[in-house]
Amino acid sequence: MSGERLAKLLAYLAEDAAARGITTSSEAVCDACIRLIGVSGAQLTLMNGTGRGESRYSTNEIGTQLENLRFTLGEGPCEDAVRSGVPVLVAQLDSWENDQRWPLYVPAAIAAGARAVFVFPLRSGAIRIGALVLHRTSPGPLSPEQVQDAHVVADLIMSLLLDELTRLHLDSEVPPADGMPLSRAEVHQATGMLSVQLGVSMDEALVRLRAHAFAHDRSVIDVARDIVSRRLRLSPEGPV
Amino acid sequence: MSMENLAETFVELADTLVADFDPVEFMHLLADNCVTTLEVDAAGILLVDHHGELQVVGASSDRARLLELFELQHRQGPCMECYLTSAPVTIASFTESPQRWPEFASMARAAGFGALHALPMRLREQTIGALNLFTVGEGSLPEPTLRVAQAMADVATIGLLQAQVISHRDLLAGQLQHALQSRVLIEQAKGVLAERMRSDMSQAFETLRRYSRSHNKHLSAVAEGVIAGTIDMTELVATKDTDPRAR
Numbered sequence: 001m002s003g004e005r006l007a008k009l010l011a012y013l014a015e016d017a018a019a020r021g022i023t024t025s026s027e028a029v030c031d032a033c034i035r036l037i038g039v040s041g042a043q044l045t046l047m048n049g050t051g052r053g054e055s056r057y058s059t060n061e062i063g064t065q066l067e068n069l070r071f072t073l074g075e076g077p078c079e080d081a082v083r084s085g086v087p088v089l090v091a092q093l094d095s096w097e098n099d100q101r102w103p104l105y106v107p108a109a110i111a112a113g114a115r116a117v118f119v120f121p122l123r124s125g126a127i128r129i130g131a132l133v134l135h136r137t138s139p140g141p142l143s144p145e146q147v148q149d150a151h152v153v154a155d156l157i158m159s160l161l162l163d164e165l166t167r168l169h170l171d172s173e174v175p176p177a178d179g180m181p182l183s184r185a186e187v188h189q190a191t192g193m194l195s196v197q198l199g200v201s202m203d204e205a206l207v208r209l210r211a212h213a214f215a216h217d218r219s220v221i222d223v224a225r226d227i228v229s230r231r232l233r234l235s236p237e238g239p240v
Numbered sequence: 241m242s243m244e245n246l247a248e249t250f251v252e253l254a255d256t257l258v259a260d261f262d263p264v265e266f267m268h269l270l271a272d273n274c275v276t277t278l279e280v281d282a283a284g285i286l287l288v289d290h291h292g293e294l295q296v297v298g299a300s301s302d303r304a305r306l307l308e309l310f311e312l313q314h315r316q317g318p319c320m321e322c323y324l325t326s327a328p329v330t331i332a333s334f335t336e337s338p339q340r341w342p343e344f345a346s347m348a349r350a351a352g353f354g355a356l357h358a359l360p361m362r363l364r365e366q367t368i369g370a371l372n373l374f375t376v377g378e379g380s381l382p383e384p385t386l387r388v389a390q391a392m393a394d395v396a397t398i399g400l401l402q403a404q405v406i407s408h409r410d411l412l413a414g415q416l417q418h419a420l421q422s423r424v425l426i427e428q429a430k431g432v433l434a435e436r437m438r439s440d441m442s443q444a445f446e447t448l449r450r451y452s453r454s455h456n457k458h459l460s461a462v463a464e465g466v467i468a469g470t471i472d473m474t475e476l477v478a479t480k481d482t483d484p485r486a487r
Binding site: 155188189194197 | 291292296418425430435436464
């Protein structure tokens, strides 16, 4: 089952990082995708303040070109996935249907060497921080297992990126990513409450929630429960 | 269980399976209909996410104790068992010992329930979650009622898998993601509302639902509006329910 899937992925990533003498990062996870999921390349698009998005990392030149196409043309699987918030899986770019759907993107992406593109949004409800864009140089679908793995990898990248933001609020080090899914109702509810208490966006509220938990050496879910039951309030100026 | 009620339920469910489909509203409608049609006391629909954890996507009530019972089954319990085996699981009594899931049983008793039925949500080879039915009284539900309950679980599954969320090209992964993400959005919006209205989560949820019904908007769209601040709070709180089902 998927608990094992996550454990397997984390073990693979730890091994991979150790072998290359690096620490696990969103970039390292992208590199690992190639063998782990069986694709030709992986690229990470992050949404920034401008709302247009920008490339954070690409494992190869094709990935960079696909991101440039998304940015300049404003269409394509990544645009659709980010806008809709659900995965867009295109096993064969070169088809009449896809030509109709993305008339500018498809011929340009094929010219760049891509034949299949699979996009997984980095998302938790209203929090949308970008997308993981995988591509292949030959057409063909991902297997159901590969799709599941890609979902888990996207969640992992999301928590690594949140860790980076969380560090900005902390003097101490963030605990290493445990890859825990942020899937408890209380965490989402507390994030919503915090966004009002602190007058910040949902993304920032989640980061502050995590920062508070790490700074007090507590689990995120425990802190979330205290916020929901109103035993704990965070103030805009106060320490984390 | 009346035949008239049953027919109405299926018509109502079928009505929601049109182009403009809101999976979360559909799941809540189904849970509500389970309670009225099957004469059970609470119902919930849990779908498995890509981490293999069960997530509540629809419940007949937002009572904290009921939701806790669903949450407790994230990774194990009768609902997970039902999902993993694709077969119904019945706990006819939470008081008899031994209990296979003692923690779950004692929480269920504390919440005032006597028995539970979990029915698989499956379509051909694929199982995507389970329908949970709680009764205050102990004992199994009659066989005909269980058959109807399974039919409702099947309708829910077909509804969810057939939903044309973005386009016909997007896969099952997309449909499930859509339902699960809509749920996250709603929880976040409940937090925003609860903090603004100084209410609890279940009042916040009822407010969202009332507004969604009276304005004929998707629950997830209302949730997005609350989070983005594009829905007027005063109007939201003042919205009266226009739907007799809610009473």
